[in-house]
Amino acid sequence: MRTYSATAKDAEESREWYVVDAAGMTLGRLATQISAVLRGKHKPIYTPGMDCGDFVIVVNAEKVRVTGKKLDDKIYYHFSGYPSGLKEVSLRRQLASHPERVIYSAVLGMLNRNRQRRQLIKKLKVYAGTEHPHQAQQPKPFPLV
DSSP states (O other), X not given: OOOOOOOHHHHHHTOOEEEEEOXXXXXXXXXXXXXXXXXTTTSTTOOTTSOOOOEEXXXXXXXXXXXXXXXXXXXXXXXXXXXXXXXXXXXXXXXXXXXXXXXXXXXXXXXXXXXXXXXXXXXXXXXXXXXXXXXXXXXXXXXXX
8 A cells, every 4th residue: 555645736625725714722832832733743644745625813912821920030032233232022911912922923833844834834814803804704613623
């Protein structure tokens, strides 16, 4: 018996859209499940070198939960490239100003560091509120892996 390897056509035909409500969910556990669905590991046609994953829409990003003292201890860094251009933002301030970036960076950190990562992260759509503009894609409820 030969090993099945998905083609680009197979992966494109099996693409789905899923919507997940992040309200009350733990950030890290949510990010691992989202990254698995983005890669397509929940499908029987999963092939490591192919983008077999699905689109994921995350709503209520501002209501995501973290444990411990992470709200004050977790720091996000950004460097502009100029002298003394290092910016630090705590998780509490990041959730208050840009909650979608918190989930985006958590999922990005759980994807493989290669060319495929840039392709996969484009399939993640994160929104702070309950509304999203993807009703035409008829998203299904998120499959908890």
